[in-house]
Amino acid sequence: MSEAPPSTTPGTRELFLRFTQVAVSGFGGVGPWAQRMLVEERRWLSAEEFTDMMSLCQFLPGPNIVNVAVCVGARFHGVRGALAAFAGLMAAPFAIVLGLGVLYTQYGDLPEVASAFRGISAAAAGFIVAMGLKMAASRRLRSAMAVFAVITFISIALVRLPLGVFLLVAAPASVAVAFWRRK
Amino acid sequence: MNDAVLADLALDFSFLSLLAVGGVITVLPEMHRSVVEVHGWMSGAEFADLFALAQVSPGPNILVVSLIGWKVAGLPGAAVATAAVCVPSSVLAFAVSKIWQRFRDARWRLAIEDGLVPVTVGLMFAGGYLITLSADDSVMGFAVTAVTAAVVLTTRIHPLWLFGAAGLLGLAGWV
Numbered sequence: 001m002s003e004a005p006p007s008t009t010p011g012t013r014e015l016f017l018r019f020t021q022v023a024v025s026g027f028g029g030v031g032p033w034a035q036r037m038l039v040e041e042r043r044w045l046s047a048e049e050f051t052d053m054m055s056l057c058q059f060l061p062g063p064n065i066v067n068v069a070v071c072v073g074a075r076f077h078g079v080r081g082a083l084a085a086f087a088g089l090m091a092a093p094f095a096i097v098l099g100l101g102v103l104y105t106q107y108g109d110l111p112e113v114a115s116a117f118r119g120i121s122a123a124a125a126g127f128i129v130a131m132g133l134k135m136a137a138s139r140r141l142r143s144a145m146a147v148f149a150v151i152t153f154i155s156i157a158l159v160r161l162p163l164g165v166f167l168l169v170a171a172p173a174s175v176a177v178a179f180w181r182r183k
Numbered sequence: 184m185n186d187a188v189l190a191d192l193a194l195d196f197s198f199l200s201l202l203a204v205g206g207v208i209t210v211l212p213e214m215h216r217s218v219v220e221v222h223g224w225m226s227g228a229e230f231a232d233l234f235a236l237a238q239v240s241p242g243p244n245i246l247v248v249s250l251i252g253w254k255v256a257g258l259p260g261a262a263v264a265t266a267a268v269c270v271p272s273s274v275l276a277f278a279v280s281k282i283w284q285r286f287r288d289a290r291w292r293l294a295i296e297d298g299l300v301p302v303t304v305g306l307m308f309a310g311g312y313l314i315t316l317s318a319d320d321s322v323m324g325f326a327v328t329a330v331t332a333a334v335v336l337t338t339r340i341h342p343l344w345l346f347g348a349a350g351l352l353g354l355a356g357w358v
Contacts, residue, residue: 023241023242023243024241024242025241026241026242026243027239027241027341027342027343030242030243052284052287053280055296056276056279056280056283057276058205058206059204059205059295059296059299059300059303060204060272060275060276060279061200061201061202061203061204061272061275062200062201062203062206062207062268062269062271062272062273062275062276063203063206063207063243063244063245063268063269063272064205064206065243065245066243066245066269066272066273066276067272067273067276070273070276070277070280071276071277071280074277074280074281075280079277082273082277086269086273089242089243090242090243090265090269092242093240093241093242093243093246094242094246094249094261094265096240096241096242097236097237097240097242097246097249097250098249098250098253098258098261100236100239100240101233101236101250101253101254104232104236108232112354115353115354115356115358116350116351116353116354117232117235117350117353118318118324118353118358119327119349119350119351119352119353119354119357119358120235120239120346120349120350120353121231121232121234121235121317121318122315122318122319122324122325122327122328122331122349122353122358123235123327123328123331123345123346123348123349123350124231124234124235124238124239124314124318124346125231125311125314125315125317125318125319125328125331126327126328126329126330126331126332126334126335126345127238127331127332127335127342128208128211128307128310128311128314128315129308129311129315129328129329129331129332130331130332130333130335130336131208131307131311132304132307132308132310132311133332133336134336135205135300135303135304135307136304136307136308138300138304140296140297140300140301141300141301141304145297145298145300145301146301147301148298148301148302148305149301149302149304149305149308150305151305152301152302152304152305152306152309153305153306153308153309153312156212156213156305156306156309157212157308157309157312157313160212160216162213162216163199163202163210163212163213163216163306164198164202164213167202167204167302170302171204171298171299171302174298174299174301174302175294175295175297175298175299176294176298177298178293178294178295178297178298179290179291179294179298181297182290182293182294182297
């Protein structure tokens with residue numbers, strides 16, 4: 001990286017701008033770009049700090065990358081930093097996606113656009129399937145705990161239970177079994 | 184009428200914000216249930232299209248929520264839905280990030296992580312399953328989904344190429 005030497009304590013403006021940059025480069029997932037910016041280019045976090053933060057943000061509810069932005073911003077400038085990083089991450093993509101939305105409503109009814117979208121949405125579904133398969137390779141799943149993945153799939157995808165009700169029962173049950181297994 | 188819709192969006196998505204363990208894709212089935220089945224705001228195919236639109240756009244996956252809000256109630260809808268899905272979980276992340284490191288090796292912390300991963304994976308598969316059923320109604324559609332998944336898993340190709348190729352296949356009337 002031949003860029004300017006990394007600043008150890010970025011200002012709020014810097015947080016906003018860097019997260020904007022990360023957000024608009026991130027097609028099909030922003031995580032890898034965030035890692036590159038935070039760890040390699042700016043060195044705001046060590047690789048280990050990033051991994052720790054990522055594992056926390058993945059298991060906390062909510063959009064992972066938004067959580068990362070909030071945690072990074074908070075670390076340097078508390079609430080103001082969190083807001084700056086969050087705004088940087090969301091503002092430009094929000095405008096872009098709504099622009100695409102306008103185009104879609106304007107031209108979505110054209111037969112050409114509609115048929116192109118049949119292909120694109122089929123591919124988009126493929127990305128989610130791939131993401132699930134990638135996560136299924138997790139080391140934490142190579143045990144009897146995998147039963148909870150199967151139960152979850154059946155309850156949500158096939159039985160169509162409301163997620164809130166399901167999680168209220170399944171999450172504590174799964175954590176309790178995991179706790180007992182760690183004895 | 185519109186205020187009631189905005190209130191529904193705010194309520195539904197702030198609830199989803201706190202349920203989205205492992206990221207926003209895990210609440211895709213619940214979003215589909217709420218938006219298509221409960222409220223009837225759009226068809227399953229429109230839902231799949233909006234999801235695809237968010238995927239081809241740069242930025243976090245969460246943008247599908249902005250599009251849903253926008254489709255249901257215009258710009259105010261987009262702003263309300265996006266804020267609703269981000270704020271509750273962000274506040275939680277803000278609070279927890281301050282204390283989490285202290286419990287690095289605590290047994291309960293490891294158990295929470297062990298316990299939530301399988302649930303997250305199950306939800307991810309449920310999301311993939313439901314969005315595939317919404318998006319595809321032909322053998323070729325399923326084939327495109329399967330090939331995309333395989334290519335994503337085995338290569339490091341830029342996603343836009345895959346979307347472009349799939350769009351062309353669609354345009355040619357093959358999907």
